[in-house]
Amino acid sequence: MTAAAQAGLPRFVLLTLAWLPVTFAVWYFAAPILLYPAFALAEAVLRFGFADLVRAVSMDGSTAVVLTTLKPGQAAAGGQVSVDVNLLLYSFGMPMFAALVLAAREAHWPRVLAIGLAAMLPFVAWGVVADFLRNVAITAGPAIASQTGFTQGQRETIVFAYQFGTLILPTVVPAAVWVLTHRPFLERLRTSR
């Protein structure tokens, strides 16, 4: 039994809070490397799923830069719309998950940490893709949105995917992954008083 589980929930919460500044700092400064797989996944989805909309995708720090085939307006001949998506917005659950893992400090925790972080990458990619689609299909205005060819139903799906990917997934996924990977710890935590 780990010390955190033996000492109970208050000590575990305090340990998690103590780890948060450390994990947030590491996440922020290592983001270009840590989030590259999520970027690569989003890039693949954008390139193969929306090839008619996407001309090029690159990563600048922790920002995905998507150069589209869309024109900004009739007056701007030759110009192309570019969309920036901040990957940090969809990955702040990673430092939270890391703090929870480090506070629990179960056996094989480095492996659990690596698996958990890897499991979150598709959801970060979800946020990036949904953010891009919302930008071009909804917030960019009718002059650009009309070029995308999305139907009303598709636009509503994009809004839902974006809201779910922004408001729910970034926080729920780390907590859910942590619960799934720490079931024995949780049971000990539950019975400790």
Add this chain to the structure above:
Amino acid sequence: MLRFFVLFIAIQALLFGFELTPWAQAHFVEPWTGALAAISSWLVTVFDPSVMAIGKIMRSTQNGFAVSIEAGCNGVEATIVLVAAILAFPAPWKHKLAGLAAGIVAVQGLNVVRVISLFYLGQWNREWFEWAHLYVWQALIMLDVLVVWLIWVRTLPRGNGGGPTPPPALAAA
């Protein structure tokens, strides 16, 4: 375990989809967001009388700084996650209802702290405000949801939701 997660995701998707409907926005989300701004402003006036709430906006009459409470900052999504976690977990309804009542108060209580702290942080340093707003408080609120759920699970009588063995979600693999 599988039943818990399937139910958890289904209830969450259902409640979140409902939250996005115009009816829920008009009759629940917007009134609640306005009330949150009013509660936060009222609490702040205890030590800072230069704060007022207009709809979902909390404003300083001294320097004109204002924060607008938007989706993601009104605690509705965090509450949805907590409600889904409690409803999906096998437990007697009496305990579920008690957990929902206490849990929602705990989550929204911390959310009031978030709103007030961001209001002052924004007046002090915009960069720190953005950081706290976009990343740190989001994580802290979800940590709050997780801790509240863990506390609730600990209060459940042993043997409930799975006989004498631990409930499925917490049963060791």
